[in-house]
Amino acid sequence: MSDALAAGVPGGPQAPGVALVNLGCRVNRAELDLMATELERAGVPLLDEREASVVVVNTCAVTGEAEAKTRKAVRRAACLPAVPTVVATGCVANLFADELSAIAPNVVVERDKARVAARVLEALGLPEGGVDDAGVLVASPTPTGRTRPGVKIQDGCDNRCTYCIVWKARGAGRSEAPEHVVSEVRAAMSRGAHEVVLTGINLGSYRAQDASGRPLELPGLIEVLLAETGVERLRLSSIEPPDVTPELCRVMAASAGRVAPFLHVCLQSGCDETLRRMARVYRTDLFRRAVETAHSLVPGLALGTDLIVGFPGETDEEFERSLAFCREMRFAKMHVFRYSRRPGTPAATMAGQVDPHVMAERSRRARELADELRLAEARALVGGEDLVVVQYPGRGVSGGLFDVAVDPSLPLDSLVRVRLTGVRDDATLVGEAL
Numbered sequence: 001m002s003d004a005l006a007a008g009v010p011g012g013p014q015a016p017g018v019a020l021v022n023l024g025c026r027v028n029r030a031e032l033d034l035m036a037t038e039l040e041r042a043g044v045p046l047l048d049e050r051e052a053s054v055v056v057v058n059t060c061a062v063t064g065e066a067e068a069k070t071r072k073a074v075r076r077a078a079c080l081p082a083v084p085t086v087v088a089t090g091c092v093a094n095l096f097a098d099e100l101s102a103i104a105p106n107v108v109v110e111r112d113k114a115r116v117a118a119r120v121l122e123a124l125g126l127p128e129g130g131v132d133d134a135g136v137l138v139a140s141p142t143p144t145g146r147t148r149p150g151v152k153i154q155d156g157c158d159n160r161c162t163y164c165i166v167w168k169a170r171g172a173g174r175s176e177a178p179e180h181v182v183s184e185v186r187a188a189m190s191r192g193a194h195e196v197v198l199t200g201i202n203l204g205s206y207r208a209q210d211a212s213g214r215p216l217e218l219p220g221l222i223e224v225l226l227a228e229t230g231v232e233r234l235r236l237s238s239i240e241p242p243d244v245t246p247e248l249c250r251v252m253a254a255s256a257g258r259v260a261p262f263l264h265v266c267l268q269s270g271c272d273e274t275l276r277r278m279a280r281v282y283r284t285d286l287f288r289r290a291v292e293t294a295h296s297l298v299p300g301l302a303l304g305t306d307l308i309v310g311f312p313g314e315t316d317e318e319f320e321r322s323l324a325f326c327r328e329m330r331f332a333k334m335h336v337f338r339y340s341r342r343p344g345t346p347a348a349t350m351a352g353q354v355d356p357h358v359m360a361e362r363s364r365r366a367r368e369l370a371d372e373l374r375l376a377e378a379r380a381l382v383g384g385e386d387l388v389v390v391q392y393p394g395r396g397v398s399g400g401l402f403d404v405a406v407d408p409s410l411p412l413d414s415l416v417r418v419r420l421t422g423v424r425d426d427a428t429l430v431g432e433a434l
């Protein structure tokens with residue numbers, strides 16, 4: 001999945017500027033938002049790719065398909081009529097810098113994302129601080145227009161799942177200091193954010209120290225953020241099953257709605273044999289207990305997950321068990337992926353690679369189940385109330401991460417309490433502002 005931050009109208013004269021193209025996960029998105037903020041502070045306009053003097057491509061290596069999309073995005077940008085400087089960064093840049101540099105003479109690779117803004121300014125011939133029209137250093141921030149921005153609290157991963165290469169690209173797990181996270185959440189609020197998403201490669205492995213030197217894990221960090229910022233709603237991005245602890249659930253429940261009642265708990269397979277080949281750090285019994293604990297402690301909780309179908313060695317029986325487990329868990333949101341062979345990972349050379357046509361059929365059935373479960377969970381919410389962040393005219397997102405149709409006159413980026421009066425066939429809820 002890719003997206004671009006762009007402003008300006010193609011075809012008209014533009015000041016030298018930058019286009020930002022993102023591929024991959026929420027952490028990449030949060031990192032690109034930070035780059036955008038740094039560049040805007042420096043007075044650099046965000047433009048459409050076709051008008052930009054520099055294009056930044058934030059790359060993704062999570063699957064072989066993602067890497068192929070990365071190379072295509074870099075090649076496309078390098079061949080634009082304006083022949084922009086293309087700055088490639090992210091996971092593929094860390095793993096295969098030489099290959100990206102060889103795509104075209106105007107491609108440069110920057111492994112350090114903290115240096116991307118400086119690279120852009122260098123390519124534009126500007127000093128690192130940036131300048132405004134009068135030649136004065138610009139220090140004041142400008143809004144990026146991002147709704148529900150992400151704040152990265154953790155990076156890297158110490159797990160070694162057999163299908164994954166991200167740990168090689170991102171390195172060992174490490175966590176941001178709590179005071180830095182507080183500062184980033186406050187900065188997001190100053191730009192008008194009502195909901196902030198805490199992101200990380202392995203979010204639940206957050207480990208830091210508070211101001212007094214005491215150990216601080218994810219539940220403690222959330223308590224600090226609730227106490228030291230006025231953020232109206234925090235949301236957790238994906239989390240591993242062992243990290244769905246009673247302590248975390250109690251903090252969520254005690255927040256009086258300031259922590260969204262939603263957990264995206266990564267499953268990958270509902271079959272223990274498949275999980276073992278994946279080298280996942282849990283089995284279905286642990287997952288089930290974590291979900292039961294969460295439902296018992298967090299009122300109105302909705303669950304999301306990731307599911308891989310067609311992992312090497314997955315038999316028809318294992319797939320059926322995986323589907324049955326997903327049905328038992330009553331997921332409100334399922335991201336279904338066909339296994340994509342990733343060179344450099346143990347799974348790529350495993351016996352029992354699944355036929356693509358079999359994978360396609362399993363994917364179809366899993367997506368049908370995902371739609372069925374989502375609609376059932378949405379229907380169960382009708383008659384209740386929820387807080388909705390208005391993201392687009394007439395549409396917002398609920399605490400449980402459901403799309404909600406609302407009055408188009410409601411202000412964008414506002415947080416509105418609504419009564420849920422109905423649900424459409426695509427599981428979009430209908431909300432009436434209170």
